[in-house]
Structures are given as C-alpha cells and as structure tokens.
Amino acid sequence: MIEFDGISKRFPDGTLAVDNFSLRLPSREITVFVGSSGSGKTTLLRMINRMVEPTSGRILIDDEDVAQLNPVTLRRRIGYVMQNSGLLPHRTVLQNIATVPLLNRVPRAEAVARARELMDTVGLDAAFANRYPAELSGGQQQRVGVARGLAVNPNILLMDEPFGAVDPIVRRELQEELLRLQQELAKTIVFVTHDIDEAFLLGDHVTILARGGQIAQHGTPDEILSNPASEFVADFIGADRGRRALTLRESNGRTLVVDGTGRIAGVLGAETATGPVSVGAGGRDEHLGEITLGTEAAEAPHEVAPAVNDAPTASGVPEVDTPR
C-alpha cells in the first residue's frame, strides 16, 4: 500500500504544485491520477520514488517512510515507465531491459534469460533482442520500457503517461496489453494520464486532480461516472455531452444507442443481461473503428470513449440514459 500523508510540494520558483495531498493507494490494483497539466499528477508520481522530494508531508510504502530509504535502493525496487520510453539509445533492447538487474549484480546469464522472458511477456518478438531503440517503432519502444520496468520484479510500477506519445491504435493495443499483464502480475500500479478515457479504462481507482493536486474526486470509474462530485468533475469527464451522453432511439424495431454528438454508437443487444450495454457485434468494431480513426486528434479527451465498453473494468461503462 502506498500512502500519501499531507504531502505538499512548492517548487523553487514558488509554484505550489501540490497542496496538502493525502490518499491511500491499495496494493495490487491500478490507481490512475488524471488531470490536466498543472494538476500536479506527475509530481505526485515522482515523489513515490523520490525523483521529487516533497516540501512537507510523508509518503509511506507498506508503512515505511520513503524519506528514510536510500533513493537509489528505493528506485531499484520500483518499476518506472515514462512517456518517451527513456531507453538508453546506445544499448540493445536486451541490455536495456537487463540494466537494473545487472547493476544489482544478478549474474549476466540469468539477467539475460529473464530479459528474454520479459520480452515475451510484453509481446515483443525475440528478433528484436539485439536491436537498438532507434530501430523500433514508438509502440515497440514502450513495450521495451514496460519490460524494463518489470525487470526487477517490483511490487510497484509507476507509469507516467506511458502511452501518451503513440498513435491511437497502438495505444489501444498497449492499454489492453497492460490490463492483461495486470491480471497475471497483480502489481500495485500508479498510472498518470491526462486522458479521462484511458483513466476509466485502466483504473481500478481513479483520482481526478484539480489544480495544485486537489482531489476533485476519488473512486472507482463506476462511482465517478454515476455520481460526479462536482461541476468540475462532471465537466472533466464530459458526463453530459459528446460521446458519453448516450441516448436510446427506436428504429425499425431495434434500439439504437446514440451519443451526444448525434452519432450512432451502436445497437442495443437483446441480451442486455450480460452487461449494461451489449452492442450488436457485427458492424460494431468496424463502425467504432471508423469513428475512432475519423475523429482522432491526439489530445482530444473523448475520442476513444467506446474503448470503455469492452474493458474488463466494465464497471466504468456509462449507464445508458433515456433522453432527457
């Protein structure tokens, strides 16, 4: 368990990035910090492995104050995945993954064998083992980054907008891959993003942050979507507009699901018992894929909304509203 206890951070230039932040993050689950820039989400993440030192307050990992630990030792126990992979350009994929185990004096053969295993775990072809990062695509680099983060078999994995720089299709793959991995590995993951849909897709718990690390709302995606705590949250998650404001419309004896922009999001299935929305299978993927590609603008927060629908954490699916 990671516990923030009255954490504040004032940077030397005087900005108060985080003001008296307290929160417990449960073990073996994914907690997502989501907020726009200036919300202090990355600062909070980087305080866990002491890349940033809080001005006041404590951070406890399993009741141990991180300030008491040697930063290097602490960081080697925690996996870290960042946006632009941060791979060492002069080392091969395999060497990159094995970096920290080798520093920890794990025998070379063992470290390399484990690195190969991890490549398989994150879905990287073994043929990439001796390639250099510059020879990989952005998505492949991120996979290497995740493998490297897992190399020391940490209990905690910190992910700082890890999928922010890859194109939407690859991002989708990586998100699904992460959920699959998490089912196997059950790490305590802290994930930072500015993309609310990514937050709802991945997070067991989502913390919506306002300026200065103020918690606008913390809860499961289900709780947040069904009961936004404030105007700010409702606005941030776009609960009452666009792709998330779904309405039903009868047409030719079938029930269509229409989103706030007037697009037909899908067809309401007959066997609604299996889930809140079971959208007709046939044309769906094709159709949604088309929407996703068509409206793609890298930073637009809502375009991958349909991704929520088939996530394992389907609790995040918006309830289908009747027309207001």
Added chain:
Amino acid sequence: MLDGLNWLLDPAHWSGSRGIPTRLLEHLAITGLTLLIAGVIALAAGLAIGHTRRGRGLVVGLSGALRAMPTLGLLVFIAVQFGFGVRLAIIPTLIVLVVLAIPPILAGAYAGVESVDPATVDASRALGLTEWQILWRVEFPLALPLIVGGLRSAMLQVVATATVAAYISLGGLGRFLFDALPLRDYPQMLAGAILVAALALILDLLFLLVGKAVLPAGVRATRGTRRSKTPTERTAA
C-alpha cells in the same frame, strides 16, 4: 618547395640525434604529453560541468581568457619569470600548450554531455542508477563523439604550436624552423613546415577514425536508418 622536398629526401637528414625521426618523436612526445595533461584537466571539468550544469560560465570564460594570451609571449614570460623556466624548458612549454589545448577539449566534453537527451538521463536516474553510473554508463558513451571531436581540434592546434618548444631550446620539429631561420636555410625551414603539416594531417585522420569507432552503435543506427515512429509497429510486428 622543391628545395624543401630535396632536403627531406637527403638520407643524411634521416639519422642521428638531430635527424628527422628523432625530431618527429620529440614532437609527438610533446604533443602527446600535452594532450594527456590537458585531457585529464579539461575532461574532468567538462564532464562535471555537463553533468551538473553548473559553473559553465566561469570555467569556459576563464579557459577562453587564458587561451587569448599569445602563446609565444606566455612561453617567454614563464621561462624568464620562473627559476625553473630555462633549466627545465619542458615545463613552460607544456604549460602554454596545455592552456591552448584545454578550451576545445572542455567544450567537447560539456557540449557532449549536454547533448544527451535529458529524458534519457532522467529515466536512468529513475531506474536507480547512481550519479556516477549515469555519468559513466550513459552520458560519457553518448558524449564520446563530441569528446573525440574536441580532442581532435586540440591536437591539431598543439601539433602546430608545439614548434615553439624549439624557441626555448627544446627539441621537436620546430628545431628545423628555428635553427634554419638565422642561417636563412630556407629549404630546411620549408622541410620543417612540410613535416609539421604532414604530421597534423596523419594524426587528424587517425582521430577521424577513432571518432567513427567510438560512435555508439545505437546512435549509428539512428543516423543510418531513422524510421518514422508512427505506424510501423503493425507491419513490423
């Protein structure tokens, strides 16, 4: 020009303690020793500046100012001013040459380290590399091409300027110039100049090759076949 070549080809000039091989070796020794001393000082300072991002203005300004002093004037000043100056002519010689060699090596070192992507350094630190490990395993190898570049330009200046050693009665290729000057032995002077130029070219080539050899493999890959980072994953995977 022809006279100079004839002088060079005369077998009599290729033997003995005043012959071309001896002078060449002396010149190389002075150059090598200078680069070694300047290299240690400038690399230590340059890597420290590059890694900490501190003290750059001060150190660079200082070394630049020292360098602005005329080499020959500084040489004579040190030789005359200090007791050891004339007896141990190698010391003032090395001092002026080291002063000359420091700025380019320093610039190569800090520019090299500063050129490393901050994200790479940040990620290395977040993984749990110590500051020393970041410097030696990440910043130094990635800075090597620029470091070798700095050494190369320092070497060229030192090879050319090491001729002044002869001015205060040391050896080296400068002997041919300074010995011949009062005698108006222009063929010998020309030969000396040709030798210095040839040595500089050969060493330059050597450094060029070393520079290529130390270019980190992954960086070479970037320069050779940079691939777009967008949708290649689908086709490649």
